[in-house]
Amino acid sequence: MKDTGIFYSFRSVKTGQQVKKILKLLGSDNVTAVDIDVATGEDFMKFTNYVLAVPTWFDGELPTYWDEFLPSIEDESLKGKNFAIFGGGDQKGYPENFVDGIGLMAEFLEERGGKIVGFTSTDGYTFEGSKAKRGDQFVGLALDIENQAALSNERIDAWVKSLTKEFA
Amino acid sequence: MSDIPKIHSIKKTDKDTLLKWYRLLFLGRTLDEKAPNYLKQAIGWSYHAPAAGHDGIQLAIGQVFDRSKDHLFPYYRDLVTNVSAGLTAEEIIYNGISKDADVAGGGRHMSNHFAKPEWNIHNVSSCTGNHTLHAVGVARAIKTYDSKGVAISSQGESSVSEGYVYEAINGASKEQLPVIFVFQDNGYGISVPKKDQTANRKVAHNFEGFKHLRIMYCNGKDVFDSMNTMLEASKWAEENQKPVIVHANCVRIHSHSNSDRHELYRDDNELGYVKEYDPLAKYKRLLIRYNRATEEELSAIEAEVADEVKVAHRKGMAAPHPTPESAMDYVIPEPYVSTKYPDGTHNHEGESLKLIQGLNETLKAEFRNNPDTYLWGQDIANKDKGGIFNVSKGMQQEFGKKRVFNAPIAEDFIMGTANGMVRFNKNIRVVVEGAEFADYFWPAMEQFVETTHEYWRTKGQFSPNITVRLASGGYIGGGLYHSQNIEAALTTFPGVRVVYPSFADDAAGLLRTSMRSEGMTVFMEPKALYNAPKAATPIPEDFEVPFGKARIRREGSDLSIFTYGNTTHMCLEAAEKLEKEGFGNVEVVDLRSLLPLDNETILASVKKTSRALVVHEDKVFAGFGGEVASLINSEGFEYLDAPVRRVGSTFTPVGFNRTLEAAILPNTDKIFEAAKDLLSY
Ligand SMILES: Cc1cc2nc3c(=O)[nH]c(=O)nc-3n(C[C@H](O)[C@H](O)[C@H](O)COP(=O)(O)O)c2cc1C
Ligand SMILES: Cc1ncc(C[n+]2csc(CCOP(=O)(O)OP(=O)(O)O)c2C)c(N)n1
Numbered sequence: 001m002k003d004t005g006i007f008y009s010f011r012s013v014k015t016g017q018q019v020k021k022i023l024k025l026l027g028s029d030n031v032t033a034v035d036i037d038v039a040t041g042e043d044f045m046k047f048t049n050y051v052l053a054v055p056t057w058f059d060g061e062l063p064t065y066w067d068e069f070l071p072s073i074e075d076e077s078l079k080g081k082n083f084a085i086f087g088g089g090d091q092k093g094y095p096e097n098f099v100d101g102i103g104l105m106a107e108f109l110e111e112r113g114g115k116i117v118g119f120t121s122t123d124g125y126t127f128e129g130s131k132a133k134r135g136d137q138f139v140g141l142a143l144d145i146e147n148q149a150a151l152s153n154e155r156i157d158a159w160v161k162s163l164t165k166e167f168a
Numbered sequence: 169m170s171d172i173p174k175i176h177s178i179k180k181t182d183k184d185t186l187l188k189w190y191r192l193l194f195l196g197r198t199l200d201e202k203a204p205n206y207l208k209q210a211i212g213w214s215y216h217a218p219a220a221g222h223d224g225i226q227l228a229i230g231q232v233f234d235r236s237k238d239h240l241f242p243y244y245r246d247l248v249t250n251v252s253a254g255l256t257a258e259e260i261i262y263n264g265i266s267k268d269a270d271v272a273g274g275g276r277h278m279s280n281h282f283a284k285p286e287w288n289i290h291n292v293s294s295c296t297g298n299h300t301l302h303a304v305g306v307a308r309a310i311k312t313y314d315s316k317g318v319a320i321s322s323q324g325e326s327s328v329s330e331g332y333v334y335e336a337i338n339g340a341s342k343e344q345l346p347v348i349f350v351f352q353d354n355g356y357g358i359s360v361p362k363k364d365q366t367a368n369r370k371v372a373h374n375f376e377g378f379k380h381l382r383i384m385y386c387n388g389k390d391v392f393d394s395m396n397t398m399l400e401a402s403k404w405a406e407e408n409q410k411p412v413i414v415h416a417n418c419v420r421i422h423s424h425s426n427s428d429r430h431e432l433y434r435d436d437n438e439l440g441y442v443k444e445y446d447p448l449a450k451y452k453r454l455l456i457r458y459n460r461a462t463e464e465e466l467s468a469i470e471a472e473v474a475d476e477v478k479v480a481h482r483k484g485m486a487a488p489h490p491t492p493e494s495a496m497d498y499v500i501p502e503p504y505v506s507t508k509y510p511d512g513t514h515n516h517e518g519e520s521l522k523l524i525q526g527l528n529e530t531l532k533a534e535f536r537n538n539p540d541t542y543l544w545g546q547d548i549a550n551k552d553k554g555g556i557f558n559v560s561k562g563m564q565q566e567f568g569k570k571r572v573f574n575a576p577i578a579e580d581f582i583m584g585t586a587n588g589m590v591r592f593n594k595n596i597r598v599v600v601e602g603a604e605f606a607d608y609f610w611p612a613m614e615q616f617v618e619t620t621h622e623y624w625r626t627k628g629q630f631s632p633n634i635t636v637r638l639a640s641g642g643y644i645g646g647g648l649y650h651s652q653n654i655e656a657a658l659t660t661f662p663g664v665r666v667v668y669p670s671f672a673d674d675a676a677g678l679l680r681t682s683m684r685s686e687g688m689t690v691f692m693e694p695k696a697l698y699n700a701p702k703a704a705t706p707i708p709e710d711f712e713v714p715f716g717k718a719r720i721r722r723e724g725s726d727l728s729i730f731t732y733g734n735t736t737h738m739c740l741e742a743a744e745k746l747e748k749e750g751f752g753n754v755e756v757v758d759l760r761s762l763l764p765l766d767n768e769t770i771l772a773s774v775k776k777t778s779r780a781l782v783v784h785e786d787k788v789f790a791g792f793g794g795e796v797a798s799l800i801n802s803e804g805f806e807y808l809d810a811p812v813r814r815v816g817s818t819f820t821p822v823g824f825n826r827t828l829e830a831a832i833l834p835n836t837d838k839i840f841e842a843a844k845d846l847l848s849y
């Protein structure tokens with residue numbers, strides 16, 4: 001597996017715990033954790049494989065740290081890079097915008113040539129609308145600790161396994 | 169991704185603009201944070217709804233608003249909107265501490281209701297969201313006059329629950345009007361979470377089936393997303409002459425207002441993250457992160473703003489309060505003055521016209537006289553029909569559908585858009601059929617009350633030049649909902665004139681005066697008399713009746729009857745009978761105008777006859793006659809030889825069955841008996 005960057009906000013609590021699990025499963029070789037709160041475009045462009053932690057906030061928005069970071073790479077080409085996105089969402093509290101952030105991020109990356117990997121089935125989730133949904137899949141991994149905390153570990157396990165196949 | 173062009177971004181927007189925005193945002197925030205100090209020191213600003221957390225969308229609304237062509241209706245949380253639209257720190261403080269120099273209206277309105285009518289930043293109600301109807305009304309004028317610009321209305325997401333907001337958006341969609349409805353969504357209506365307002369989390373979703381309406385969603389905490397969205401909204405609405413909803417996600421960083429304590433219903437986690445999402449802090453971080461400004465540059469702006477606010481504060485503290493005497497100013501504008509008929513009487517002879525003809529011909533004459541006149545109502549025109557009673561017959565044919573048109577069955581919309589449309593231009597005169605029957609005016613009461621406030625609240629800056637026609641009263645076998653008299657409820661509001669003629673000539677003359685006057689007049693039409701031969705009279709072509717001039721319809725010496733509307737005719741019949749049967753000579757005074765009331769004529773008549781009977785069709789209890797009786801008691805007590813008595817309806821609704829109707833409503837016999845009693849007292 002080529003260099004892999006895992007990007008998240010070091011200040012986030014729930015997401016931070018999920019990242020820890022993912023890091024463990026990925027193994028630490030070639031995997032670097034980067035704090036999106038302070039990352040530069042240069043820091044971001046270094047990798048071939050990416051795991052991006054993108055929970056959804058405020059009825060379908062990206063967390064502000066992502067929103068503030070994205071202009072750094074908006075003019076870059078992301079061709080040849082693989083992106084796996086996961087993020088928290090709450091299907092009961094926000095059924096109309098469940099894990100929208102994952103979808104918003106995927107769209108941004110694809111517009112710049114990035115390849116999205118790590119799609120997962122929407123089976124087992126109940127919601128009304130999601131920007132992350134394509135057909136019967138999410139364009140990443142949805143974790144709902146508000147309503148389905150017990151399922152998170154196995155979802156993460158399966159997802160990380162699939163990534164090791166899809167990452168270059 | 170989104171269909172909104174990315175005109176602005178942290179990397180693309182020029183530096184001067186970025187710094188100008190920072191200055192506005194920081195000025196807004198400084199004032200927003202300073203506001204509570206005035207209350208703590210008991211100086212004022214006792215109502216303050218903080219803008220913090222709404223800064224992105226508010227900056228954008230103010231920046232996009234162009235006072236040379238647009239109309240802005242900000243709400244009570246729109247401090248930053250107003251600052252961004254150009255209000256100075258001084259102007260914000262004058263309003264906050266209610267000084268006479270307040271450009272919104274001299275401290276008459278509640279604090280934190282910023283406005284500048286001179287710039288088309290309208291002074292709006294505290295009644296949440298009711299200015300949506302005004303925005304639609306003025307947008308109708310923008311479209312009618314082929315003018316440039318858009319109307320922008322702003323409100324919170326919770327107040328969208330109000331029925332009139334739906335009426336406003338329905339009307340804007342139907343008429344395809346250039347109006348932007350901004351919903352600033354902070355998730356709460358005071359302490360009530362938005363899930364208690366409507367099923368969709370984003371209330372704008374509720375409107376997705378409305379035709380011709382574009383809905384845009386944006387992050388109101390983000391300056392760039394908000395700017396791009398508002399720019400597109402304004403451009404699209406103007407170019408396409410269609411309405412837009414902008415739903416902006418915001419956070420409320422503080423309590424709803426200074427009388428709310430949000431820690432009682434928001435946990436620490438939430439109180440923490442809403443602060444973290446502060447739009448101003450985000451904007452500042454972006455400026456620094458992308459090297460668009462240095463810390464020093466921003467600090468210099470902050471220092472400048474601090475000085476500016478200090479100076480404004482000093483001026484605000486030194487500025488005078490409104491004087492107590494000024495409370496009586498600007499209640500209602502001066503009416504049109506009749507030079508030809510100063511008493512509202514005439515000696516014209518000729519063919520008698522029915523009351524309905526008098527109204528129809530006066531409406532037409534005034535429409536010919538003033539090209540800026542408009543008429544709408546629920547069933548005002550369709551081919552040969554002109555209103556349910558045919559009062560407006562032939563008008564749409566002669567004046568066209570732009571000036572005479574049907575409105576949806578939404579009385580508040582009818583009234584509210586009248587209030588809005590007349591804001592466009594002082595020459596505009598709107599006549600509305602406020603409801604098909606006066607009985608159905610109640611849904612419009614909210615806008616009626618609002619409209620009575622405008623002139624006073626703006627300290628004379630906005631005068632709603634509207635005539636509200638209402639087919640009133642009973643005697644047609646119409647039951648509870650086609651018989652009501654509602655003048656008692658209307659005359660309690662300062663800021664309106666209320667007239668209720670009983671003869672064709674007075675109806676024509678009062679209508680002309682209403683349509684030429686500034687301010688609002690409610691014109692009650694006794695519908696039972698529209699075609700009644702007894703109400704028909706000759707009418708001079710140019711007849712005018714001034715407000716506040718009663719007319720003595722029958723001279724007498726032994727008893728005065730004060731009346732109006734349907735009962736005038738009954739009083740005249742009773743008077744004839746009383747004289748014939750030798751009970752006395754009765755004077756009948758047709759008040760014609762209830763507000764203002766002709767105290768002089770009333771008192772002079774009582775002085776002459778020493779006895780007074782007040783008669784009207786409405787219920788005696790709490791009816792308008794109580795005012796007349798009370799006037800006579802307090803000012804004419806010495807003239808009286810008998811108590812003032814009243815005749816009117818029983819304290820019941822009006823029954824449909826004819827026996828019930830007759831038992832309830834006054835009639836000639838009941839008046840005869842009461843007058844006979846008084847004459848022999
Ligand atoms: C204010 C707020 C808004 C949220 N909006 C959404 C949403 O629109 N869609 C969704 O799926 N989850 C939403 N959530 C749920 C979060 O995504 C979820 O709690 C996630 O685990 C947060 O992770 P973090 O605390 O690490 O940022 C929201 C949570 C909060 C507090
Ligand atoms: C017609 C009316 N009903 C109730 C109120 C009392 N009130 C004042 S503000 C408010 C909440 C409005 O919430 P929202 O529209 O979401 O705006 P926000 O204050 O949250 O910005 C209420 C209920 C009012 N002013 N007018």
